[in-house]
Amino acid sequence: MTLAEAISTTATTEPEDVAAAMLAIGQRARTASAGLALAPTAAKNAALRGAAAAMRQDVDRILTANAEDVAAARAKGQRESMIDRLVLDPPRIDGIASGLEAIAELADPVGAVMAEWTRPNGLRFERRRVPLGVIGIIYESRPNVTADAGGLCLKSGNAAILRGGSESFHSSGALVAAMHAGLLEAGLSVDAIQLVPTRDRAAVGHLLRMAEYVDVIVPRGGRSLIERVQAESRVPVFAHLEGLCHVYVDGAADPDKAVAIAVNAKMRRTSVCGAAETLLVDRAAAPDLLPRLASALQDAGCALRGDAAARELVASMEPATEADWSTEYLDAVLSVAVVDGVGGAVAHINRWGSHHTDSIVTEDSGAAERFLNEVDSAIVLHNASTQFADGGEFGMGAEIGISTGRMHARGPVGAEQLTSFKYVVRGDGQIRP
Amino acid sequence: MTLAEAISTTATTEPEDVAAAMLAIGQRARTASAGLALAPTAAKNAALRGAAAAMRQDVDRILTANAEDVAAARAKGQRESMIDRLVLDPPRIDGIASGLEAIAELADPVGAVMAEWTRPNGLRFERRRVPLGVIGIIYESRPNVTADAGGLCLKSGNAAILRGGSESFHSSGALVAAMHAGLLEAGLSVDAIQLVPTRDRAAVGHLLRMAEYVDVIVPRGGRSLIERVQAESRVPVFAHLEGLCHVYVDGAADPDKAVAIAVNAKMRRTSVCGAAETLLVDRAAAPDLLPRLASALQDAGCALRGDAAARELVASMEPATEADWSTEYLDAVLSVAVVDGVGGAVAHINRWGSHHTDSIVTEDSGAAERFLNEVDSAIVLHNASTQFADGGEFGMGAEIGISTGRMHARGPVGAEQLTSFKYVVRGDGQIRP
Numbered sequence: 001m002t003l004a005e006a007i008s009t010t011a012t013t014e015p016e017d018v019a020a021a022m023l024a025i026g027q028r029a030r031t032a033s034a035g036l037a038l039a040p041t042a043a044k045n046a047a048l049r050g051a052a053a054a055m056r057q058d059v060d061r062i063l064t065a066n067a068e069d070v071a072a073a074r075a076k077g078q079r080e081s082m083i084d085r086l087v088l089d090p091p092r093i094d095g096i097a098s099g100l101e102a103i104a105e106l107a108d109p110v111g112a113v114m115a116e117w118t119r120p121n122g123l124r125f126e127r128r129r130v131p132l133g134v135i136g137i138i139y140e141s142r143p144n145v146t147a148d149a150g151g152l153c154l155k156s157g158n159a160a161i162l163r164g165g166s167e168s169f170h171s172s173g174a175l176v177a178a179m180h181a182g183l184l185e186a187g188l189s190v191d192a193i194q195l196v197p198t199r200d201r202a203a204v205g206h207l208l209r210m211a212e213y214v215d216v217i218v219p220r221g222g223r224s225l226i227e228r229v230q231a232e233s234r235v236p237v238f239a240h241l242e243g244l245c246h247v248y249v250d251g252a253a254d255p256d257k258a259v260a261i262a263v264n265a266k267m268r269r270t271s272v273c274g275a276a277e278t279l280l281v282d283r284a285a286a287p288d289l290l291p292r293l294a295s296a297l298q299d300a301g302c303a304l305r306g307d308a309a310a311r312e313l314v315a316s317m318e319p320a321t322e323a324d325w326s327t328e329y330l331d332a333v334l335s336v337a338v339v340d341g342v343g344g345a346v347a348h349i350n351r352w353g354s355h356h357t358d359s360i361v362t363e364d365s366g367a368a369e370r371f372l373n374e375v376d377s378a379i380v381l382h383n384a385s386t387q388f389a390d391g392g393e394f395g396m397g398a399e400i401g402i403s404t405g406r407m408h409a410r411g412p413v414g415a416e417q418l419t420s421f422k423y424v425v426r427g428d429g430q431i432r433p
Numbered sequence: 434m435t436l437a438e439a440i441s442t443t444a445t446t447e448p449e450d451v452a453a454a455m456l457a458i459g460q461r462a463r464t465a466s467a468g469l470a471l472a473p474t475a476a477k478n479a480a481l482r483g484a485a486a487a488m489r490q491d492v493d494r495i496l497t498a499n500a501e502d503v504a505a506a507r508a509k510g511q512r513e514s515m516i517d518r519l520v521l522d523p524p525r526i527d528g529i530a531s532g533l534e535a536i537a538e539l540a541d542p543v544g545a546v547m548a549e550w551t552r553p554n555g556l557r558f559e560r561r562r563v564p565l566g567v568i569g570i571i572y573e574s575r576p577n578v579t580a581d582a583g584g585l586c587l588k589s590g591n592a593a594i595l596r597g598g599s600e601s602f603h604s605s606g607a608l609v610a611a612m613h614a615g616l617l618e619a620g621l622s623v624d625a626i627q628l629v630p631t632r633d634r635a636a637v638g639h640l641l642r643m644a645e646y647v648d649v650i651v652p653r654g655g656r657s658l659i660e661r662v663q664a665e666s667r668v669p670v671f672a673h674l675e676g677l678c679h680v681y682v683d684g685a686a687d688p689d690k691a692v693a694i695a696v697n698a699k700m701r702r703t704s705v706c707g708a709a710e711t712l713l714v715d716r717a718a719a720p721d722l723l724p725r726l727a728s729a730l731q732d733a734g735c736a737l738r739g740d741a742a743a744r745e746l747v748a749s750m751e752p753a754t755e756a757d758w759s760t761e762y763l764d765a766v767l768s769v770a771v772v773d774g775v776g777g778a779v780a781h782i783n784r785w786g787s788h789h790t791d792s793i794v795t796e797d798s799g800a801a802e803r804f805l806n807e808v809d810s811a812i813v814l815h816n817a818s819t820q821f822a823d824g825g826e827f828g829m830g831a832e833i834g835i836s837t838g839r840m841h842a843r844g845p846v847g848a849e850q851l852t853s854f855k856y857v858v859r860g861d862g863q864i865r866p
Contacts (some may be wrong), residue, residue, distance in 0.1 A: 234756060382859045425814040426805075426816070
């Protein structure tokens, strides 16, 4: 099947009965997931590579679909930062295709034996990875997520139901058509990756209640989306809350490392969830370190909002209010507080943070170990930037997001985290006494 | 603190404002969980052993509380099977205490390093087990669960909120008082194990909505409880559905193993979730095997309900209706169907089963591997009884139940399954390019 043929099979008219359409999608996904769970690694990889080839082959069609989305978004007066995430061009499409090829290169998590042991009665136990089943992904208008999320679900043997932001409706449809071409070439069901064929927000409500057909929901987006999902969902959710990340500069910090890490954690990219939002400085070293940290950050273009103690040392800071301790700026703004040593830092982070990623800068290994033990976050770092909060940097190859929940997946969610397991037990006639 | 003193601190009057009481319990549990997460293994084990000692020391007080429960249950005309699970006697109390001592002997899962690796930039990654946080357990009127569940939560560093069946109210209170004595002796907060101090069913509703204070709900009980929990809960749930377990006797089965396994899987104990509820027999071997299986089961006291093909071979079976394929009898009753080989068995099990535990009896390793791969259940066995579905038989030491969900925990839920993890990353000044 060519991309053109695949596109022609992808629904382009929005369904009138959203509930019925979602039910049908759920049922098809459940059926497809049974086949995908048993699909050979080679078939899944062929589908991923075929999808990448289809995207490269038919760049023009994808660009046309994207232009329609971009024009509509501009007509609605969307912000430029949103438009920037929406726009595709040939290099970006090539990057999306390369991303799928990189997922094909990853080890297949399905079937991996996680543990094996034998009991005194001779029963041999094996704990073996299996897919989760059907994964619903609800995300913002970023076409690349359509391919990344669909590709990771496919690699991990899960059927995907994709619900992208409505502004990326046509772009996502063109990318999914390319993925369908890859699935068909590989002999797999196109129902492995389905795009919700409507911009009607009611579709999300249906998706969140289809516990019979959906095993887990992965929401990616702003606070309001996540809160809606957590309030409404009857399906388990991989919580992806905001990243309220902290850098704590201890009294025993190496000043050069502290400056480099604070500037990198905040300013390398301000829009990622691993960007630092609050700098904590040990009271013992604040008179020496805080002015130096502040001028390096300000030189890099960052606005600072400090508590009273911080502003006594750096008068150019704006005053911070309590709301600043729980604000994810995603911008060149940083709140600054002076705290009493590592204990004060831990207390501040566990009270105000989002259990995402937090870093201590210190040469005192006792202080570092206390911070690493006591800060209750998915990722805790010693002498490194919070911007390493990324599946690629962990060596996972690709991620669908960073989970701030504690159940099942925590931290970067890659192909392996999209699996469950089963126990396979082999005997030769054992009965239980 | 003696058990008598501990009991005097345990609320005995039911609160008037259930919502406020539950909120206070949640807040105390959250606070206690932070301390428990960092509690040394020795302190947790001392608390478990101290609780066991307190139970043995003050058997009479526990028996008095239990007698009050049993008298009330009899006055209400409860079934004898329910009364049997409720009644405590000195050997049962000793068994409960020994269970806590056995949990003390288990390895502490908290702090265990699950994986470690170093990236080319020198960052050293460690994935380390941490507690889940606060666990709410809702269970039937079985006093032993109070101690087992509380003990497992304590061992895994979690605060427990226990909501036992109302018929076991006083018995559970006396056992929790003993656990409080152990916690106090070990210098740990008694808020680590709290019993919901009311029989008001509204308390369950509050517990299910306290997502801020409760990290996971473990429901144990009948279908109606589980369904209520899954419908209402705003907190993630470890689903413990019923065990609709199957034994499939393949055409290539060893007849002696088939008979021994079928009889054991059904009749060893009929009231456990790992008891078989349906026997599937390969059409190819049914004429030879089914009469022999049927008479062995009937001789053991089991009533059989067969489909048409089965009844043609064994006329003494009652006819099965469609409802029988999805009925968990928990009694000496077994449904019997003739299926077309391993493919027919897999289709029947994946359609009608509860993804709990299923077994194939065969000498054909190809058929066995197909069954083990394709049956989508937490536990799949080859030539062994389904009654091995038990954490102790897996070598886990103790379990809080068998999860039929796919998220986080699947199969037996022991101390290790009650943990989450965090990533600890150590650098020497790394920033992200």
